[in-house]
Amino acid sequence: MTDTKNEARPVTAAADNAVDVVGREHGHRTYLGTTLEREARAFSARAKDGDGKLPPSQSFVIADLEYAYDRSLYQGYKVADGKDAEGDIRWPFHTIACGCWMVLRFEPGSEVPKVEALTVIANDEADERVIAERLFDVLEQRPEAVFVTWGGESKDLPVLRRVASRHDLLLPPQLRDPSIYCRERLDLCRAVASRANFPHLPEYAAATGIPCKPTPSKAIGPLVESCAWPKVKDQCLADVLTTAMIALRHLASHAVISCHPTRSSLVLSEAAAKAMPASTFVRNSFAPWARAQLAASRLRGPVFRAA
Secondary structure, X not given: OOOHHHOOOOOOHHHHHHHHHHHHHHOHHHHHHHHHHHHHHHHHHHHOOOOOOOOOOEEEEEEEEEEEEOHHHHHHHHHHHHHHOOOOOXXXXXXXXXXXXXXXXXXXXXXXXXXXXXXXXEOOOOOHHHHHHHHHHHHHHOOOOEEEEOOHHHOHHHHHHHHXXXXXXXXXXXXXXXXXXXXXXXXXXXXXXXXXXXXXHHHHHHHHOOOOOOOOHXXXXXXXXXXXXXXXXXXXXXXXXXXHHHHHHHHHHOOOOOOOHHHHHHHHHHHHHHHOOOOHHHHHHHHHHHHHHHHHHOOOOOXXXXX
């Protein structure tokens, strides 16, 4: 989480002290107001480029997919290839069971993103062709948007390309370049790890204090096969929210975007609650966490939490 209070501001230390004294004299509300004003001035100064101009808006489509196994086709392959067949059901036999994607736009001078769309759709509403087609439409309509995933280059992208070729769909611009280094995509798992071992999403989220999956990773397969769609959708939405928060922090720390990650978490929480009101992950985990993060960012000095 970015701590804007420790960053340089266009005011002097004496002026800051004077404001703090006034805040203490006129109450806590005044102190918070002046603190937020200083943070806003600092954000505006950071958001401008060297010429004093605001950068253009930036868009990101953050997505996650959950899968079922096409056991029938796999068994046919296993019989045909005999002892040479792969023992595991690998990605060519994985079919899309659920998809979730969030469209974020960062406008010049704004410290939080605008959530332009948030979609959660599963096999109780559509098959994999329709799910992929809807995702492709979102990307096609926003050719400037960067497609963001967690580990997507290893599975999501191959599956989406397989779906496109099998169902005669046109790949959107972001998915056509097979290179893992293409600028139209961002695989955060690779980006945060570089040459280190690739971490799992719940592993990295736990290490960075971000809420993650309501269901253990290996339990999602049985939920898909039992058609427990509310839980599958909640898991998929949770993965997108976690990935989105990691993306905001990563992009801000690399000076790709200018934003306030803590306030942005509340924006994501509100959008998720509106898109999927029944989400237990949003209600019980992500929303309380976002509110607590924002409250903690407004306090002075160290914040001590119970173990």
